[in-house]
Amino acid sequence: MNTLKQQIIISGVGGQGVLFVTRVMAEAAIAKGLPVFTSETHGMAQRGGTVVSHLKIGTFASPMIRPYQADGMISLKAENIAIHGSYVKPGGWVVVNSEHDVETDLDVTICRIDADGLAQSSGQARSANLIVLGFALARISRQAADAGHRFFCDVEDIRSVLEAQLSRKKPMLDASVRAIETGYNQGINKEGVCDGLYTV
């Protein structure tokens, strides 16, 4: 089981909750007994600037992912595919929060969800990040299964992490779980738009 190795880029701008998403996924890995390494951005860049974090699950020596080595990328801003998309290996996946289709020359599968729109219409402006994560979990696990391996965690794992982390903040926990489910259901219901290989 411990031969599993996965590398994921999470990208966005300051204030979108890139670090929170990374943290939740990393905690899910630990809960499954997997070694984990992340590298995150603090300081200046967080003031609305570009923020990226690297998430490495499995036995690695270093916290950083090299270009064209990541299995996939969660992009909370469409414009960040141009900036960080090259971390993803050919044939990898990108899940992006975007209102419109995204153009790219990269050899990746792009799955798009308008999480900002969904967040706003459900009155939870700040939960777009978790909606994207929920959607990604639905999509990536499907793609991983098609490629014959397993994604390191599923939506239930994330739910238990949130429960453990936010146990003392009930309203926040409820809102977060709702956001994850909103995104997940979009992924399952095929309503989110998926480019390339997995066009629905």
Next chain:
Amino acid sequence: MKTRKLMLGNEAIAQGLAENGCRVATSYPGTPASEILPALADLKNETGVPAHVQWAVNEKVAFEIAYAASITGLRSAVSMKQVGLNVASDPLMSAAYMGTRGGFVIISADDPGPHSSQTEQDSRLMAMMAKIPVLDPDSPAQAKDMTALAYDISETFQIPVMLRPTTRVCHSRQDIQAGPVPLADAKADFKKDPTRWAATPKFRYQLHKQLETKLNDIAEFEKTAPVRLNPEVVSSKAVVTSGVCAAYVREVMQDSGLMEKISLYQVLQPYPLHLRFMEELVQHHEDVLVIEETDPVIEMQLADRHRVKGKLNGVVPGVGELLPERILEIIGGFAGVEVPSVRLPDVPGRRPTLCAGCPHRASFFAIKRAVPKGIYTGDIGCYTLGLNLGAVDTVLCMGAAISQAAGFYHAYKDQPDPPDVVATIGDSTFFHAGIPALVDAVVQNVRFVLVILDNSTTAMTGNQPTPASGIGACGESLTTVDIDAVVRGCGVRFCREADPYQLDALTGLLKEAVSYARENGPAVIISKHPCLIHRRGAARDVVSVPVAVTDACDGCGYCIRHFECPALVLKGDSGRVTIDPMACSQCGVCIHVCPKHALIEQKNN
């Protein structure tokens, strides 16, 4: 499997300090070091360990408090960023001479890249200059282990020891096994010895001799000897590395099959470098490549230069962060094998900006409006981003807004029509290094306006308290120091407070301050409004002013260029500004910004 915890590098360091019985810990916040002290404060609150944990007013003060604890025999630590170590360099140099009793660890976090710093300086060089050993961790886990090692060296040799993590260690997270925190009381026991603790120059000469002896012994200390990571390999080539670069090197050498071909050494203690190691390198290898961040500290100590490749002969870049992809290229070249050269495309990301609704934005806008032709000296903090608004012309180091303002005043004062000088400084920075500069400006009667941007926190580094907050690192309540009283105590006679959200009132006050300063000397305005991030979550006692855009907007872009609020969006050629409801904080300040009065308060409908 035992329970492992996801820990930030800085949290791992704090865990290491606590596990090793640190009893006094001090710090001044600075990225990437800021999370060490709060993590230790949490551990104290959780476990009840009898330790003193505090934010000090600056790094020099922090250093001196922790050092005094060490000479009473307690284990202590001080943490800061590399630029902060400059502020503490005075006590650092002397503490090295006098040495320690209880273990004393100086944590100085470097920022190659630099991601959030004025410099890329290498604290290991400061250790070399001070003549103290320095440990260079490659990961959060190793950083934690090295705190134990640091206390061991410090107490064995009675010397301060530096732990030097870099951003990628401080701000990585890793699953780490936490150990028990010893709760036993440690007793302070200061033994007077003026020849040591108050040594005069005559004795300092003796102390220097002792220090050199200690260093020679430390260069033979078994526990910090460089580690040979692939001892089975016999090769004329060797790679020598340390810090987070060692993690990168391991990974790229494993991935490219070079781990079986080239000898790899990891240096744990870059200074003083082990003498036996230097001999071993020369004996066994023809060709040595040194990879380290940021300066060639290990490389410089290798005397036989003609076999060494590194920064000094340009094989390894001497500036900037060494990312793993770059290291792969360098090692490939050194090994004479083909490796894929991959780089990320150079696409500029979004530049950082003050938060929507940040009170500093309003202050800067008012300053530019009141004193459009001024020279604006700036300082270190979130408000350095006043750069984007054209309201910050200089940024040198903590406190320099005030001293540079004085410099500009003196430089221009004999010219006809000297420019008005407006300095901006945050509340925490004012306490840190602004007060002495203000005293000097009063004495010299510098005619300038100082705007203290008081958001009641240290926002840039994650909202640590200031001396005005009345709250300590562990949440305990403390006495407060009033900024207004300090300013007046420095001898400033014009000192007034304003709320930057009241843009027109602040602008008027600034004009008044400028005319006062031109005639009389320093004028100070305390522009006070809490940081939005700090306030978030707390009960919102502020009025929200929702804003609407009317047809009067012609898309001229004035508000975007001069106010740069991330909630105001002018997309393509839609012709009109829109307000991003996700970003807007409803501060309502922009209403006063649009010259066409197209932004108005939205009456409840």
